[in-house]
Amino acid sequence: MAALLDIRDLTVRFATEDGRVDAVTGVSYSMEEGEILGVVGESGSGKSVHALAIMQLVPAPHGRIETGEIWFRESDLLTLKGANMRRVRGKQIAMIFQDPISSLNPVYTAGFQIRETLRRHLDISQRAATSRAAELLDLVGIPDARQRLRSYPHELSGGMRQRVMIAMALACDPKLIIADEPTTALDVTIQAQIIELIKRLQVELDLTVMWISHDLGIIAGLADRVNVMYAGYIVERGLVKDIYARPRHPYTAGLLESVPRLDRKTAGKLKPIPGRPPNLARLGTGCPFAPRCRHGDDRCRAEMPDAEASDQDGHMVRCWHWRHVASGETGAGESHA
């Protein structure tokens, strides 16, 4: 399978009051055509910033892409400027954000905003754009699509607004969709609708999807592969089924252990990860997870390991102790009952 997206050694740096902060550090991975990749991490893990970097939307002048290459099809996106990048952004790679109410313009109708995307990238008439917009709304499951073209964002519910955002993202037949926490602001029954919708569209339109989330449950049911991020690093990456059954990084293992599960009776207490996420402005040379890690030792505090291929094809991990973690002393799948 050909790689659709190939990221090599991406580092994104911000200038802050506390000094320089690397929000994304040395991130490398590739996405195959037609796959759904989950990106999991907490706030400050770099998961959103790395997605913005792909789109060249890192807020300047504070944020800068320091190093790296982002290969999409035949070109390195980081070498594209101005109009060339605009031809990729929104046309070949589209993004869906968390909060549809702040991503939609409140003074224009849904139809106007979809038509605007279409006419920006495609050479089509106003009339053709209108019928294409109606088709798109129909595709994302909005009833009475033609009527709805005339609705303003405030007249739509949260779930409907997110469907409009998805319709806009799909407008120009993009190859890659990046969805950044698209269901976090939605109720759980609406979230289920949106997840089902994306699953259906992915198959029907043969999309490649990157889904960024803090919710391990969503990724479990949706993605083929997952990148687990912590403090700007991808600490573990591999097949969802493999990683959830046998996490090799102590952070992944800790996350899976700390969340209660709806399908199980819980006995006793939860097992949280101690401590809290680090201040990115004060990271040393060591592993950023070491202070919270039960395996942390002097080497961990001194030196961050490189990404290492582990015992499974396509699985990589950044931990000196992954063999201990994998050997199950922190088995996340065990029932506490």
Add this chain to the structure above:
Amino acid sequence: MLLQAKPALVKAMPERPVMVEVRRLKKYFPIRRGIVFARKIGDIKAVDDVTFEIHKGETLGLVGESGSGKTTVGRALLRLLESDAGEIILDGEDFRRLKGKQLRRARRRTQMIFQDPYASLNPRIPVHGIISEPLEVAGGHSRKELRARVDELLDMVGLDSSIRNRYPHEFSGGQRQRVGIARALALNPEFIVCDEAIASLDVSIQAQIVNLLEDLQHRFNITYLFIAHDLSMVRHISDHIAVMYLGKIMELAGRDEIFDDPQHPYTQALISAVPVPDPEVEESRERIVLEGDIPSPANPPPGCVFSTRCRMAMEICSQKAPDYRKIEIGHYAACHHAAGAA
């Protein structure tokens, strides 16, 4: 009333006394039109005929989607909002009818922990001031006593007393929530409403705060109303769970019963919508995806409020609202279908 049959409500457990009893509670918000000659044109029935009870030292989880009225129930219970009808009995006292000194005394026994630890702590007051404020309002403490009590409270919530002079902005979300909990504990409350108390925290921090809340409950026999939309966490922390939809309780049962044997189609759909962090389970799960959105609470559907989205809806469902009644001991539901299952 349904819940008046107090004995035999909880089966196996030794009977604990009832701490909070809510009967037919209603809170309507008027919808007005016009500015100068404003007139009422309708009501939003945020809480419509809600009945439940919580035993001492136990946790009732209250779940529902946005607009279901769960936060309004919490606020009405503490009289942060005045309700329109019904009864709130706190430890045998008719809380809704208390006034003046009696009300102030009763209020000290209740507290609230808020969702957003960024918005609920005054940024211009240092930690010791935030925590000692309720003690100062209550009065009767010397400076020395206050200081000792603040240190004790910080210790209880797992914070070092050396942080007493620092300000909220210096802390992470989890630490701020601990400060909020320390303040809530200052006057030894017996009943605490936790309104989405962990919703704004990172996943790895949520479990820390939930463990803390549970420890405190065991140490001080505190009763919780735990309002949340995260069903997994609610299942973990609660003894009983109530599911709300458009101002009404759809179902109430013991925490394991409601997941093992949900009677209401809404509860069933809600449970099936929650993703489980296990790819094998997710693959084989059957999902009930509800159609459409929650109707506007200003204009709820006739009959059963859930009937517009219910996959089991019959003719009667859109005509007559089902009674909220007992299915089994400790298990209540408001559904015409649940009758057959009884």
